[in-house]
Amino acid sequence: MTGTLLKAKTSGPGTAGTRPRLFRNPWRHPWFLEGFTWLYLVWSLAPIVVAVLFSFNNGKSQSAFQGLSVRWYWGDKVNSIWYNPQLHSAIFQTLKLSALTTLIAVPVGVAFALGINKWRGKIPGGFNFLMILSFVVPELIFGVALYFIFTQMPGLRGVGLGTLAEVLGLVSWNLSWPAIIVQARLVTIGKQYEEASADLGCTHMQTLRRVMLPLLMPAIFASAILVFSGVIDDFVVVDLLSSNGSTQPMSVIIYSTVHGGNNGPALNALATVMLLMSFIVALLGFAGYRLMTRGQRIDNRQTLTAITGSD
């Protein structure tokens, strides 16, 4: 049935059946697909634009626009993010957590990647597997486990909930970024540079410092950008491990305020600040990565995929 149908179709246009490509450009532009893609992009990004617009709303509504103002940023003496202590401290808590987590997770992860890469055998393979497993385990399950050790387990119970627990949890959750990215880069760099440096009489430490680290710098930088922005975006781990309002970063404040049902445009303003922070990190990441890889054959697109971790 379908066979005959197909046959009828291919031999359909009479004499042209032998060379149908004359009539239909095989590489013609797929307008339908392009339209679909644009529709998706509008659906994916327009709500964000609207949310940013509402942060400049002159009224209290989040559903009707009543003129432009900055009252929710600093105009309002009580509820704006500048004057509301909770919103205010959330911004600094986010920055603090991002900075601390990046400072710890990146060196530990990079060292892990280097060590595992050179230390051959079954044991490092097992640890590496564990590392990647920590990358895919659902965040809630991981967060619950961390919540239990910081509140119940003898020895770790002393940590309690709060900034320390949040940092420890976030480092564990983000450790896999530098570990995975640097290992991938090590594979592409290959062994020749290290071997050359060793032949020239460098110790392991010298090879590491003068050859490997400079070569790995773009990958290390990209993973730092990913960890930093990942922490800004993180919600589950910090929600479970924060103790009270003063240790809640922006994501948790947004969640709990919306959940409590008393959200106003000030929350949109907070979210916009968060957006701005992420975009600045992304831009710095993009510019920094380009700067570090100049002279190499790396284009904008590769840079983009590198700093989003989808390489």
Added chain:
Amino acid sequence: MTTQAPPQPPATSPAPPPKPAPRGKYTGAEPNKLFWILLAAPGIIWLVILFVVPFYAVLAIGEGKLNTQTHAPVAVYNPFGWSSANLSNVLHDIFGAQAFVGPTVLTTIWYVAAASILSLLIAYPAAYFVARFAGRRKGLFLVLLVAPFWISYMMRMLAWIDLLQTNGYVNKVWSFIGLGSPNWLGGHSYTVILGLVYGYIPYLILVLYAGLDRIDPSLLEAGRDLGLSRVSTFWRVTLPLSRQPILTGMLITVLPMLGDFYTNQLLSGAPATAMIGNVIQGQLTTPFAAGQGAILSLIVLLVLIGPMIYYVVATNRTSQAAS
């Protein structure tokens, strides 16, 4: 593989004895193994204390007892002292006569299945277009596809909450077309499913894009040259080659969806739309139920361990193939 075997023996045959190496000279992995072990050690210790131990603690609490005075869970770290009270409670909750977790499990499966299939139907055409046809505008499209990565999940949910208010913009359009003004945020499954799709689709799209971009165009040209139509080239070349990205992409969206409790809490909040994540998160802070929450999260982990390992192995394979 086998054809390459013959030339190998000379290479592996006893190498010239290494000269006594001066201090610090490269002497292969063995003598300086300790250096690399020490380098990896902080990460390993961190991973053990804050990844392995926590899961053991969850097990100990789940299989532990309850303090009868404070109702706080008491962890039992010795496996010989474990009780299965929590486990049987949880199993009772899932399968028993008055089960409240059982329906939640079904809701979760239905939401996650619907959301991930919908995501794939939206993400694949878009990723396919950008990978194959975007041409010189690929960079622009890629920036727009990647943008949601840099926008916090909470903000993306907040944006929809603004739009879906009863007097919000969506309802303005809706009533303009004459569809009335539904209460979107009043606890509907479709709102939750759309929220999940919106939340996790950027990850799927990027995985699909990366996979589709890797397909060698000459394979498609070969297909066309051999007389396949555009549609059958897609069916017989592109689609089979994108099976792996589809699988890993689905996994990378499905795994976090199964631990999601905030999306439906924000977009619906109704108990009827609760997912397994809500039950775990709720039990955590309820004194009586913390142990059961622990067991429940372990059951979820156990169910997901297979797909997780598959994901790890599959991505390892592709990264090795790429390099």
